[in-house]
Amino acid sequence: MLPAAALDAESAAWLCRLGAGGAERWAAERELHARLVRIALAEVRRRAASTPVTGPELDDVAHQAASDAMLAILAKLGDFRGESRFTTWAYRFVILEVSSKLGRRYWRNPPVPLDADQWERLPDRLGIDPQQYVESAGILAEVRRVVEDELTAHQRRVFTAIVVDQIPLDALAARLGLRRNAIYKVIFDARRKIRRALAANGYLEEPGLEQR
Numbered sequence: 001m002l003p004a005a006a007l008d009a010e011s012a013a014w015l016c017r018l019g020a021g022g023a024e025r026w027a028a029e030r031e032l033h034a035r036l037v038r039i040a041l042a043e044v045r046r047r048a049a050s051t052p053v054t055g056p057e058l059d060d061v062a063h064q065a066a067s068d069a070m071l072a073i074l075a076k077l078g079d080f081r082g083e084s085r086f087t088t089w090a091y092r093f094v095i096l097e098v099s100s101k102l103g104r105r106y107w108r109n110p111p112v113p114l115d116a117d118q119w120e121r122l123p124d125r126l127g128i129d130p131q132q133y134v135e136s137a138g139i140l141a142e143v144r145r146v147v148e149d150e151l152t153a154h155q156r157r158v159f160t161a162i163v164v165d166q167i168p169l170d171a172l173a174a175r176l177g178l179r180r181n182a183i184y185k186v187i188f189d190a191r192r193k194i195r196r197a198l199a200a201n202g203y204l205e206e207p208g209l210e211q212r
Contacts, residue, residue: 006082007082007086008082008085010085010086010087011080011082011085011086011087014028014032014086014087015077015080015086018032018074018077019077029070029074032070032073032090033066033067033070035087035090035091036065036066036069036070036090036091036093036094037062037063037066039066039091039094039095040061040062040063040065040066040069040094040097040098041059041062043062043065043094043095043098044058044059044061044062044065044098044102045058047098047102047170050168050169050170051102051105051106051168051170051171052106052168053102053105053106057105061098061101061102061105062098064097064101065094065097065098065100065101066094066097068097069090069093069094069096069097072093072097073090073093099170099173099174099180100170100173100174102168102170102171103168103170103171103172103173103174103175104171104174106167106168106170106171106174107171107174107175138203139198139203142197142198142201142203143194143198146193146194146197146198147159147160147190147194150193150194150197151190151193151194154186155186155189155190155193156190158172158176158183158186158187158190159186159187159190159191162183162187163187163190163191169183169184
């Protein structure tokens with residue numbers, strides 16, 4: 001742990017209080033836990049539209065995430081390096097806990113995917129203009145060909161899960177043991193590869209491709 005003199009005043013105060021004993025430490029822990037609960041509640045509500053977890057269960061996820069994040073923070077106080085404010089560092093723990101818990105809960109009762117309908121909606125999800133799709137009826141077949149033949153196995157698995165089957169990102173991250181940013185990168189690369197193939201075969205114009 002860095003010496004207090006090397007930290008901003010707020011962060012130094014948090015470390016001092018959490019490192020103290022008795023009533024001072026207890027008060028600091030209660031205050032920090034209350035903040036973590038607020039952050040967790042805001043985060044689960046922000047993600048409510050992209051997860052099948054609803055109602056009281058969302059609040060339950062938030063409180064569990066806050067409690068588990070609190071334990072992790074206290075166990076890793078010595079790892080705090082002052083690269084950000086203490087609260088910013090602490091909030092990352094609860095955000096990660098929310099992602100993990102929402103992801104794991106999805107797999108308890110996942111919805112049944114409607115494969116045919118999902119593929120039919122794929123052009124919209126790729127940001128392809130509906131008029132382009134009407135004028136080029138073969139575009140869906142070309143997309144499926146690129147997915148099967150040109151994406152890597154990993155890209156195909158992630159792309160199909162997220163874009164075709166509409167599995168929530170948190171759920172796939174939990175299943176594959178990946179961070180959200182890693183999945184975003186795979187989807188970005190897969191979409192770019194698909195759009196390049198569509199442009200090369202005359203289904204899309206090159207300028208639109210480069211904007212995606």
